[in-house]
Amino acid sequence: MxxxxxxxxxxxxxxxxxxxxxxxxxxxxxxxxxxxxxxxxxxxxxxxxxxxxxxxxxxxxxxxxxxxxxxxxxxxxxxxxxxxxxxxxxxxxxxxxxxxxxxxxxxxxxxxxxxxxxxxxxxxxxxxxxxxxxxxxxNFFMQNLSTVYRDEIRDDSEIYLPAAGAHTAFIDARDIGRVAARVFTEPGHLSKAYTLSGEQSLTYDQVAGVLSEVLGRRITYARPTASEYSARLAARGATADFIAVQQMIYRIVRLQVSAFPNRAIRKLTGTPATSFRQFAIDHQALWE
Incomplete structure (x- = not known):
């Protein structure tokens, strides 16, 4: 081997x-x-x-x-x-x-x-x-909130993303790792495609609520328009390519393409997908 x-x-x-x-x-x-x-x-x-x-x-x-x-x-x-x-x-x-x-x-x-x-x-x-x-x-990584969007949550107590009221079945990257380990080490996975989502579907208002409870301070969701969000990125020096990718991602989110939870992680690994609350608890220090 x-x-x-x-x-x-x-x-x-x-x-x-x-x-x-x-x-x-x-x-x-x-x-x-x-x-x-x-x-x-x-x-x-x-x-x-x-x-x-x-x-x-x-x-x-x-x-x-x-x-x-x-x-x-x-x-x-x-x-x-x-x-x-x-x-x-x-x-x-x-x-x-x-x-x-x-x-x-x-x-x-x-x-x-x-x-x-x-x-x-x-x-x-x-x-x-x-x-x-x-x-x-x-699906959309939970870790994006602790990396790409961390500073606004930590410094401004705000989530500033153009997702409107859409739901997202966020996934913890650690669960992707667990799935990959099973796929590599067990038979029966060749020529297969697995759609991986969390088992909860949350709006960003709900995400902000969970973060507020875990961090012990109020986190808000700003709900900017797509143009407002792009303008803020440009003002902060983001490249045109990065802005275009962000526009595509949140257009898909607003269309509810990312809204649907599933149990693929549970089926592939034998254990449930990580909840967003548990993820927030595990990564609490990153936003403090």
Whole structure:
């Protein structure tokens, strides 16, 4: 049995996947840009017990070394990568040449209906190559509230997102890690696609209410319009690409595409999905 190469290993989902795989007794290779530091360029650490190896989607010369002794691949698209034809698709081709026997790809919910997304292109390529794949299609991450939107919650006691009154069945990235570990280590998951949602569907008013109770201070949901939200991002120096992605995400949210809970995590792992309240308790210090 070979190792599992986890791309994005110092990020939210990649780290969760590596954590779950190490806990399951697998030998994990954490792909990072700076293996000497045991993390990424900003010093973010990788999972203890995993092996750090250098890997750069834009640097094919290092891929062969990264794949040495590896027979399975967890593949995700870093947010900064838009052109998957020049990055992720060649990685898939190299992995198949290397003899990788299972590629688990972190896709996105509803990708099968959204042909313009880079995730759709990656799924299409994996199918075209008849690759041994499994697609994980998660809902909106709870961790976005503790990372991307953390500062406004911590400093302004406000959630400022253009979701209107829509519901979202948020998912904890740690649950994605648990699912990935099962998919990699159990038979029966090849050529499958799993839509992963939490078991609760919450509005952002309800999210603010849970955070208020956990943090012991009032957190409000501002309900900006899409144009107001984009204007604030632009004023804070966000790039046009980032703003466009945010517009797409919250257009989907307002259409209630992300509203539907399911029990896929429970079925795949044997334990329920993490509730938002438990997530807030676990990450309380990040907003204080």
């Amino acid at each position: 070979g190792s599992i190469l986890v791309t994005g290993a110092s990020g939210t989902v990649g780290r969760a996947v590596a954590d779950a795989l190490v806990a399951a007794g697998e030998h994990v290779v954490s792909a990072v840009r700076d293996p000497a530091s045991g993390g990424d360029a900003s010093g973010v650490s990788i999972t203890p017990g995993s092996e750090a190896r250098g890997f750069d989607f834009s640097g094919p010369s290092g891929w062969a070394k990264a794949f040495t002794g590896v027979d399975r691949l967890f593949l995700l698209r870093p947010p900064a990568i838009a052109n998957v034809e020049e990055t992720l698709l060649p990685v898939i081709d190299r992995a198949l040449e290397h003899g990788i026997r299972h590629i688990v790809f972190l896709s996105m919910q509803g990708v099968q209906f959204n042909t313009m997304t880079p995730h759709h292109a990656v799924e299409r390529h994996l199918k075209k190559r008849k690759a041994p794949y499994t697609f994980l299609r998660p």
